[in-house]
Amino acid sequence: MTQISRRDFLKLAREGFLYLSAALATGSLLRFLSYAPASEQKTEFDLGSVDNYPVGSRTSIPEIPALLIHAESGFTALSLTCTHLGCTLEPNNNGFACPCHNSAFDAEGNVTQGPAVKPLRSLRIQITDENTIIAYTD
Amino acid sequence: MRPSFFHHLHPPTIPTEQARWRHTLGAGGTAVFLMLILGMTGILEMFYYIPTPEEAALSVQTITYHVPFGGFIRNLHYWSAQLLLIVSAVHLLRVVFTAAYKSPRRFNYLLGLALFILAILLDFTGYILRWDVDICYPLLTGTNLLKTVPFIGDFLHRLAIGGGEACTNGLLRMYVWHIFGLTLPVIILGIWHAFRVRRDGGIAVPPPQVRTDNARISRNELVRREVLAMFIVGIALILLSIFVPAPIAAAMTEGTTLAGEAKAPWFFLWVQEMLKWGDPFIFGILLPLGILALIALIPYIFPKPADSDIGKWFPKSNRLAQITIGLVSFIVILLTLLANAN
Ligand code: HEM
Ligand code: FES
Numbered sequence: 001m002t003q004i005s006r007r008d009f010l011k012l013a014r015e016g017f018l019y020l021s022a023a024l025a026t027g028s029l030l031r032f033l034s035y036a037p038a039s040e041q042k043t044e045f046d047l048g049s050v051d052n053y054p055v056g057s058r059t060s061i062p063e064i065p066a067l068l069i070h071a072e073s074g075f076t077a078l079s080l081t082c083t084h085l086g087c088t089l090e091p092n093n094n095g096f097a098c099p100c101h102n103s104a105f106d107a108e109g110n111v112t113q114g115p116a117v118k119p120l121r122s123l124r125i126q127i128t129d130e131n132t133i134i135a136y137t138d
Numbered sequence: 139m140r141p142s143f144f145h146h147l148h149p150p151t152i153p154t155e156q157a158r159w160r161h162t163l164g165a166g167g168t169a170v171f172l173m174l175i176l177g178m179t180g181i182l183e184m185f186y187y188i189p190t191p192e193e194a195a196l197s198v199q200t201i202t203y204h205v206p207f208g209g210f211i212r213n214l215h216y217w218s219a220q221l222l223l224i225v226s227a228v229h230l231l232r233v234v235f236t237a238a239y240k241s242p243r244r245f246n247y248l249l250g251l252a253l254f255i256l257a258i259l260l261d262f263t264g265y266i267l268r269w270d271v272d273i274c275y276p277l278l279t280g281t282n283l284l285k286t287v288p289f290i291g292d293f294l295h296r297l298a299i300g301g302g303e304a305c306t307n308g309l310l311r312m313y314v315w316h317i318f319g320l321t322l323p324v325i326i327l328g329i330w331h332a333f334r335v336r337r338d339g340g341i342a343v344p345p346p347q348v349r350t351d352n353a354r355i356s357r358n359e360l361v362r363r364e365v366l367a368m369f370i371v372g373i374a375l376i377l378l379s380i381f382v383p384a385p386i387a388a389a390m391t392e393g394t395t396l397a398g399e400a401k402a403p404w405f406f407l408w409v410q411e412m413l414k415w416g417d418p419f420i421f422g423i424l425l426p427l428g429i430l431a432l433i434a435l436i437p438y439i440f441p442k443p444a445d446s447d448i449g450k451w452f453p454k455s456n457r458l459a460q461i462t463i464g465l466v467s468f469i470v471i472l473l474t475l476l477a478n479a480n
Contacts, residue, residue, distance in 0.1 A: 100413075
């Protein structure tokens with residue numbers, strides 16, 4: 001091993017110390033800025049009595065946003081949030097269209113035109129003992 | 139007398155060619171002027187603007203409709219911001235078309251490019267501050283786009299809006315980025331950029347041996363021309379601000395996002411158009427970053443312009459750079475028009 005002089009050693013130590021401090025400070029700053037407080041987002045929506053939604057009805061629930069479908073086989077809820085980048089879909093004759101980048105979905109939520117690739121999400125639904133419908137977005 | 143920063147930027151005399159309108163188009167200087175207006179009007183807006191989701195849009199309405207001269211101040215801020223982007227783009231084109239980026243000015247070219255990016259981000263965050271129904275989709279899609287970045291997507295998303303959902307959360311972050319997090323770097327890089335111009339030998343012109351015009355103008359003449367440019371731009375700004383109000387829409391309340399504007403602000407329309415093509419990460423992030431990288435690399439990997447060509451319009455020796463930047467501008471404008479048409 002080659003000898004290094006005291007001066008070189010001090011220089012190395014000084015610079016190492018400086019760069020290390022800078023790296024630590026930057027890392028801490030980024031972590032400081034990336035804290036996410038616990039979400040206060042509502043995930044549970046009370047949609048009222050089952051009687052409001054007769055068999056065959058398709059009801060838009062803008063506050064979720066979702067479409068509550070009452071078929072012969074029971075209730076389902078289709079999320080109306082576009083799976084591309086999150087705009088709210090607008091219903092039309094063939095299904096749903098996205099105003100942001102022209103994605104389209106059929107009435108069952110399958111993609112009929114990109115850029116979206118994933119089908120629409122189905123929301124979890126619960127019918128309580130009092131016959132009210134609750135939809136969950138999580 | 140000890141030379142001040144003003145004297146550093148205004149030496150006793152400079153070559154006449156460096157101060158010709160047809161040489162610089164006055165674009166860089168105009169950008170400085172617009173930034174000063176933005177700083178002053180922005181600080182005035184801060185006296186009334188309230189960065190909370192409940193009150194932001196209402197406070198912008200207060201500024202616009204109730205505060206004496208508030209609408210005028212807000213319009214000045216808005217129009218300076220839009221003009222700044224156009225003027226910066228013109229400045230960038232001028233630098234490439236006159237081969238002014240050649241070493242020793244390579245580094246300053248990068249500083250300028252960074253300033254341009256920061257100005258775009260400032261315009262976007264400023265637009266978000268309106269917090270009316272029209273800002274929701276652009277904020278939502280923009281921040282969801284950050285999430286698509288592999289590995290660090292969620293981190294970037296939190297950095298931008300502090301977690302939670304866009305449109306209900308994120309205003310405070312956007313505000314602090316706008317008035318501080320982006321503005322401070324602009325001030326530092328802006329001063330550095332101006333300092334480097336003189337350090338690198340002033341505005342790029344052909345070297346003295348091949349220069350045909352060796353006349354020089356005095357400091358007074360230079361300042362006279364600068365004041366004239368500020369005067370003209372100032373009048374244009376005032377007229378715009380009197381006759382064309384900045385956009386404003388109804389405040390966001392729960393469930394009103396459906397009524398919002400689905401179009402991105404004008405300077406991001408070209409990205410919105412590309413997003414229609416497929417995978418958001420590729421078309422919304424990689425492709426724009428790739429274009430940016432290409433522009434940044436012009437002074438480094440493109441054929442070097444001849445020394446005698448520096449400071450001339452459209453010299454042969456940097457054709458490739460001219461064609462590249464010309465094509466990029468053409469495509470961006472085309473995409474913008476396409477997105478605007480539908
Ligand atoms: C290069 C610099 C800047 C750009 C490009 C810019 C851009 C913008 C834009 C486009 C808006 C939205 C205006 C509207 O639509 O009404 C805005 C709003 C605002 N800006 Fe700036 N800005 C800049 C600097 C500043 C500075 C330095 C401050 C304060 C120190 C500031 C404070 C504000 C405030 C408080 C608002 C909200 C009020 C409103 O929306 O009218 N800005 N900015
Ligand atoms: S968000 Fe629906 S297509 Fe992009």
